[in-house]
Amino acid sequence: MPAAPDQLHRFVFEHANVRGELIQLDRTLQEVLARHQYPGVIIRVLGEALAAAGLLSSVLKFRGSLILQLQGEGTLPMLVASATHEQELRAVARHTEDAASIELDEPLNGMCKQGYLAITIDPTDSDDRYQGIVPLEAERLGEAVETYFTQSEQLPTRVWLACDGQQAAGLLMQRLPGDAGEDADAWNRAEHLAATITEGELLGLGPREIIGRLFHEEDIRLFEPEPVRFNCHCSRERVAAVLEGFGYEEAQGIVAEQGEIEAACEFCGATYRFDAVDVEQLFSGGSIDPPDNTQH
Ligand SMILES: [Zn+2]
Numbered sequence: 001m002p003a004a005p006d007q008l009h010r011f012v013f014e015h016a017n018v019r020g021e022l023i024q025l026d027r028t029l030q031e032v033l034a035r036h037q038y039p040g041v042i043i044r045v046l047g048e049a050l051a052a053a054g055l056l057s058s059v060l061k062f063r064g065s066l067i068l069q070l071q072g073e074g075t076l077p078m079l080v081a082s083a084t085h086e087q088e089l090r091a092v093a094r095h096t097e098d099a100a101s102i103e104l105d106e107p108l109n110g111m112c113k114q115g116y117l118a119i120t121i122d123p124t125d126s127d128d129r130y131q132g133i134v135p136l137e138a139e140r141l142g143e144a145v146e147t148y149f150t151q152s153e154q155l156p157t158r159v160w161l162a163c164d165g166q167q168a169a170g171l172l173m174q175r176l177p178g179d180a181g182e183d184a185d186a187w188n189r190a191e192h193l194a195a196t197i198t199e200g201e202l203l204g205l206g207p208r209e210i211i212g213r214l215f216h217e218e219d220i221r222l223f224e225p226e227p228v229r230f231n232c233h234c235s236r237e238r239v240a241a242v243l244e245g246f247g248y249e250e251a252q253g254i255v256a257e258q259g260e261i262e263a264a265c266e267f268c269g270a271t272y273r274f275d276a277v278d279v280e281q282l283f284s285g286g287s288i289d290p291p292d293n294t295q296h
Contacts, residue, residue, distance in 0.1 A: 002206035005167065007225040008058055008087055009207040014219040016186030017176035020194070022207050023054045023228065025089075025168045031230035032091050035269050039100040040165055042076065042093050045108060047163025048141045049081035050091045051170030054228055055159070056119065056145070057083035059172060064123035065233070068145075070108075072115020072136060075099050079112075085124075088231035090267040107139035117144045119152070142170075149174075158191055162199035169202040171210070189218070232268035239263045239272040240282055248283040255279050 005026035012019045029047050038046060049068055057066035063085050070079040075098055081091035102111070109115065115136035122129050132152035138144040142159040149157035156175040162168065173194045175187040193214045201210060211220055243251050243261065251274075254261050261274040274282070 002204075002209075004206075004225075006228045007207070008054055008228050009211075009222060009225050010058065011211060011220050011222045013183075013186050013190060013215075014221055016183040016190075017178050018186050018190045019174050019176060020190070020211075021055050021058055021170075021172045022210060023051050023170045024203070024207070025051055025054070025228065026166070028089050028228055028230045029163070029166070029168050032089075035267075036092070038093065039095065039102070040104050041102045041106050041111070042095045042099050043165050044104055044163045045070075045076060045079060045111070045141060046081070046091050046093050047165075047168030048161035048170070049079055050089050051161050051163070051168045052141060052145050052159065053081040053083040053091070054087060054089055055170050055172045057085060057087070058226070059157075059174065060121060060153075062121055062123050063125060064121065067118075067120040067122065069118045069120070070112050070115055070136060070141075071118065072112035074113040074115075075102060075106075075111040076108075077112065084231075084233065087226055087228040088233060089228060090230060090232045092266045108141055108144070109136055109139055112136055117141075117148060119148055156187065156191075158194060160194070160197055160202060162202045164199075164203055167203050171197055171202060186218075190215070193218075232265060232270065234265040234268060234270055236272050239265075240274070243274060243279075243282060248279075251279045251283070252276075 002024060005024040006028050009022040029050060033043060053066060053068045065082050065084050067080060067082045075096050077094055079093040083089045116133050117136050118131055118133045120129060120131045132148060134148045134151055136144055142161040145159045146157055149155055158173045161170045171194060173190050197214060211222060255276045263272045
């Protein structure tokens with residue numbers, strides 16, 4: 001891994017409507033892996049998903065969270081990776097026990113059968129959630145993300161992802177809308193040159209080396225890197241909002257039975273507790289009125 005991983009690097013082709021992004025993760029992935037015991041094949045997909053979430057949140061400009069979700073049947077029924085516009089990443093996966101005996105290069109569509117890839121954008125300052133869903137037919141996550149862009153964004157986009165169990169990395173190339181400008185062949189070249197990247201290079205070389213190695217004859221502008229880190233944006237307020245969704249009687253029923261409600265965040269392991277007083281306050285405060293509790 002290069003000397004300064006956990007960064008996102010944006011670059012553009014001068015004089016052409018082509019942009020690229022490169023992300024390399026070390027500590028960010030380690031923080032995710034420290035919270036759960038995952039088999040190797042699951043770590044590979046999880047690392048790739050984390051890199052993809054970082055790339056996508058930077059490409060799809062908005063303030064808020066981007067959630068990349070895999071759902072299906074089989075060894076890997078569920079995986080969620082999310083990234084905020086400030087490049088705070090987190091991820092969690094569910095898997096069956098047989099994942100431990102599966103080859104590291106097992107195709108994704110074999111582990112998550114009849115699956116789909118959903119990309120959700122959840123803006124901070126509005127209720128307008130946007131979700132795009134594509135069937136999961138690809139063997140690798142990078143291809144599935146490319147399908148998403150073709151169908152939902154209609155922008156030619158290529159994505160390469162890699163994870164060796166310790167580190168993860170990703171490269172995204174995109175042709176921007178508008179006139180191809182003076183260099184009509186730029187996207188063609190960019191796509192073909194980028195496709196020569198190996199997983200070893202993506203994980204092992206520094207950003208300048210990668211861009212130099214791929215595009216040494218091109219006129220590239222590389223922007224200041226952005227730091228990337230693990231951070232779970234769960235909060236007591238968010239858990240309380242989920243409890244509100246259960247309804248007063250169910251929440252009160254759990255407290256009556258167990259003394260309190262204990263909810264653990266799957267992403268970071270943080271535990272939130274709500275006792276009888278908390279539940280009363282939750283349902284009496286704000287805009288939610290306590291229901292008439294006539295059933296005894
Ligand atoms: Zn959390």
